Amino acid sequence: MKHFKLDRILALLGLVLSLPPEALACATCFGDSSSTQTQGMNVAIGTLLGVTLSVLFCIAFVIGRIILRVRRMQEDPGELPLDGEQPGVELELS
Amino acid sequence: MIMPYAVAPRPETGFYNAQLGTWLFLVAETMFFGALISSYALLRTTAVGWPEDGNAIPWLFSFGVTAAMVVLGAVSFTLNQEKLASLTRFLWLATGLGVACCILYGLQLRVLVQHGHTPASSTYYGLYHLFAGILILHFLLGGLACVYSLAMAGGSRDAAAALCRVRCIALYWRFLVLITLVIMALFYFS
Numbered sequence: 001m002k003h004f005k006l007d008r009i010l011a012l013l014g015l016v017l018s019l020p021p022e023a024l025a026c027a028t029c030f031g032d033s034s035s036t037q038t039q040g041m042n043v044a045i046g047t048l049l050g051v052t053l054s055v056l057f058c059i060a061f062v063i064g065r066i067i068l069r070v071r072r073m074q075e076d077p078g079e080l081p082l083d084g085e086q087p088g089v090e091l092e093l094s
Numbered sequence: 095m096i097m098p099y100a101v102a103p104r105p106e107t108g109f110y111n112a113q114l115g116t117w118l119f120l121v122a123e124t125m126f127f128g129a130l131i132s133s134y135a136l137l138r139t140t141a142v143g144w145p146e147d148g149n150a151i152p153w154l155f156s157f158g159v160t161a162a163m164v165v166l167g168a169v170s171f172t173l174n175q176e177k178l179a180s181l182t183r184f185l186w187l188a189t190g191l192g193v194a195c196c197i198l199y200g201l202q203l204r205v206l207v208q209h210g211h212t213p214a215s216s217t218y219y220g221l222y223h224l225f226a227g228i229l230i231l232h233f234l235l236g237g238l239a240c241v242y243s244l245a246m247a248g249g250s251r252d253a254a255a256a257l258c259r260v261r262c263i264a265l266y267w268r269f270l271v272l273i274t275l276v277i278m279a280l281f282y283f284s
Contacts, residue, residue, distance in 0.1 A: 040139030044132045051128030055121055070106050 101254040116262040120269050127273055130228070134221055134280060141217040150211075151222060151281065155202035160278050162191040162198075167271040170264060178253060181260040182244065188267045189240040192233040195274075199226045199233075225277050232270055239263050 032038060103110045109117070138144060166188055174180040203226055206212075206219065213223040243259050 036140045040136045043139050044136035047135045048128055048132035051124065051132070055124055055128075059121070066107050069108065073105060 101252075101258050110258055112258050112262045113265075116265055120266070123269065123273075127276075130225070131276070131280070134225075137217050137221060143216065144218055150218060152202055152205055155198045155205075156278060156282065158198045159195045159274065162195050163271045163274040166191050166267060167275075170268050170271070173264065175261060176257075178257045178260065181257065181264055184264055184267075185240045185244055185260060188264075189237045189244075192237045192240075192267075192270075196230050196233050196237075199230050202226065222281060225281070229270075229274060229277065232273070236263070236267055236270055239266065 026037075097111070098104075099110050100112075101110060103113070107114065169184060169187060173184055203223060206223075211219045213220040240263055243256075243263050246256065246259065
């Protein structure tokens, strides 16, 4: 019984592996670089990558700016607010 | 209870609370519009029968929206960020122009539907309806924020807090000006 199951699995695997590449109907899976679908996907990936990298660059810039400010404040502790002297607004709690 | 850094910027970051929150919101919005524009790029490249001349959508309404946003953008650069009166005037202007843009977009979509150009008629019109609808929602959100802020500023005892709030909403409107111009460029000049 076990042999029979294994035979069926191997036969199915052999069938899948022997399929011609054209059977992968989607241009993305088939890897047709001249297809408009693939080109569109490349443009979309490029656009989203551009936006994401720009945002990440901005975040890195802000983090770098904060690090520089903290370093400058450590060099000149006079700029640091003392405990209990943080600027704030009074909130009314109902 | 004292809320720290509600009006004065935190020394380490240079941001006060509302400003940091607004920037984080704008980053999320940038990613949202980035994903939308990426989908636009994918659909446009693969679309069959994309209008070539850019005259598939009535110019008049789009021109009105673009002009309104250009005026808003230009005014935003002349603002005195330290004066509440200057920022409040900007918010009134933004609210008025935002509502006008919603009306113009609404009329434009109505004209398109009357001519049979529904979202289901083609990829081009589907995308245009989607982008216009999202912009209308953003204008409405901005208008609501303005009205809330103006109402609060009128009765606020703390002018500094009101100034911070109004400044953040002005920042959001600048972002909307930029996004509107990008979307117009996508549909008319690309």
